[in-house]
Amino acid sequence: DAGVTQSPTHLIKTRGQQVTLRCSPKSGHDTVSWYQQALGQGPQFIFQYYEEEERQRGNFPDRFSGHQFPNYSSELNVNALLLGDSALYLCASSLDMGRGEKLFFGSGTQLSVL
Amino acid sequence: QQQVKQSPQSLIVQKGGIPIINCAYENTAFDYFPWYQQFPGKGPALLIAIRPDVSEKKEGRFTISFNKSAKQFSLHIMDSQPGDSATYFCAARRPPAQAAGNKLTFGGGTRVLVKP
Numbered sequence: 001d002a003g004v005t006q007s008p009t010h011l012i013k014t015r016g017q018q019v020t021l022r023c024s025p026k027s028g029h030d031t032v033s034w035y036q037q038a039l040g041q042g043p044q045f046i047f048q049y050y051e052e053e054e055r056q057r058g059n060f061p062d063r064f065s066g067h068q069f070p071n072y073s074s075e076l077n078v079n080a081l082l083l084g085d086s087a088l089y090l091c092a093s094s095l096d097m098g099r100g101e102k103l104f105f106g107s108g109t110q111l112s113v114l
Numbered sequence: 115q116q117q118v119k120q121s122p123q124s125l126i127v128q129k130g131g132i133p134i135i136n137c138a139y140e141n142t143a144f145d146y147f148p149w150y151q152q153f154p155g156k157g158p159a160l161l162i163a164i165r166p167d168v169s170e171k172k173e174g175r176f177t178i179s180f181n182k183s184a185k186q187f188s189l190h191i192m193d194s195q196p197g198d199s200a201t202y203f204c205a206a207r208r209p210p211a212q213a214a215g216n217k218l219t220f221g222g223g224t225r226v227l228v229k230p
Contacts, residue, residue, distance in 0.1 A: 004157070031216075033216075035218075040223070041222060041223065042120075042205075042221055042222050042223050043158065043203075043218075043220050045217040048216055048217060055216065056216050056217050090158070101146060102163075103148070103218060104160070105150075105157030105158045106157050107155065107156050107157045
């Protein structure tokens with residue numbers, strides 16, 4: 001049973017560029033959440049997708065957008081990259097918008113913005 | 115209202131010792147409190163979780179103590195081993211039915227080093 005898979009594992013971009021990160025949830029899960037984890041800090045909630053719609057959003061600017069596909073996989077897009085966007089981006093999957101409680105994380109995509 | 119404060123930032127213990135990590139929260143609407151373990155280069159992995167109607171929960175060598183009146187909870191790692199060396203995060207969540215529910219609010223993390 002595959003867990004949460006994310007791609008790519010590492011990415012280097014320059015300021016002003018755009019980036020797309022991808023996530024496949026754990027088998028049987030229908031809800032995908034994205035978190036940003038800066039170095040030495042706890043993960044910060046970006047947004048959550050369920051039934052192909054954004055259901056909750058954290059305190060992140062509109063440069064951060066996402067999408068969920070019919071097979072429950074998800075993408076995170078960040079436009080106009082800033083140096084401060086450098087972080088580990090984590091995808092987490094759960095069942096039924098988190099009512100199943102257990103949240104499973106992928107290994108993340110390490111984004112470096114130069 | 116959404117903050118979860120975690121202490122200490124780092125902890126060093128000898129093998130067999132009991133690292134204790136503490137968390138405090140403000141929002142009494144939180145109803146679910148998980149602990150996550152994270153190794154370098156990996157995502158957080160769920161260790162153990164508790165609801166506020168329970169004062170203690172044990173799973174293997176990991177124990178959560180919960181003090182609802184003080185709005186505090188802690189993780190104890192019994193008989194710690196070098197393989198337990200990792201960063202530990204506490205978190206809290208509001209009920210899914212509430213506005214701003216479903217998302218986890220994390221503490222800042224505690225780096226635990228267990229020396230052989």
